[in-house]
Amino acid sequence: MEHTSDIVAEGKLIGETSYPQRADKNQELEVSAEVFTDKGFVTCTAKIDFFDAIRGVVYETKKSAAKELAHVAQVQFYLYLLRKNNITANYGQIEYPKLRQTERVELSEEGEAKIEKSILQTTEIISLESCPPTLPKSKCSKCSYFDFCWSTEE
Ligand code: SF4
Known part of the structure; x- marks a missing residue:
């Protein structure tokens, strides 16, 4: 997915250059988990650019x-x-x-339940016979599936 891999790479580069000390203290981490849903177990995976394992803090730039x-x-x-x-x-x-701001992100038990609901909804969409209708293109510019949904466009 060239479209978003460029965006992801640019974001990571900004993170490394804006906070050069970051790479020394934190580590890149790929993490997976099996999540049980109504449709059985689903494997979820993500790559975290900067994780401070000592303080238990995830950084995202x-x-x-x-x-x-x-x-x-x-x-x-x-x-x-x-x-x-x-x-x-x-x-x-x-x-x-660019804003010179940071935002702290918490995750409550209620938030965890919402994530599990989203995972279930995602598995339901994946199991559909045909793709759901596309959103207006203006909402798609940063989506990982842009190339799939808009491949027939000029
Ligand atoms: S590009 Fe992404 S946001 Fe746009 S319609 Fe496709 S899946 Fe939905």
């Missing part, structure tokens, strides 16, 4: 100049997967170098 709920959901998902692996994950921190 965004190149965007606008805060989005999706950024919070992404970090909450990381916290969820870490906790599923019995790894201490106290909170997350989203950094917006």
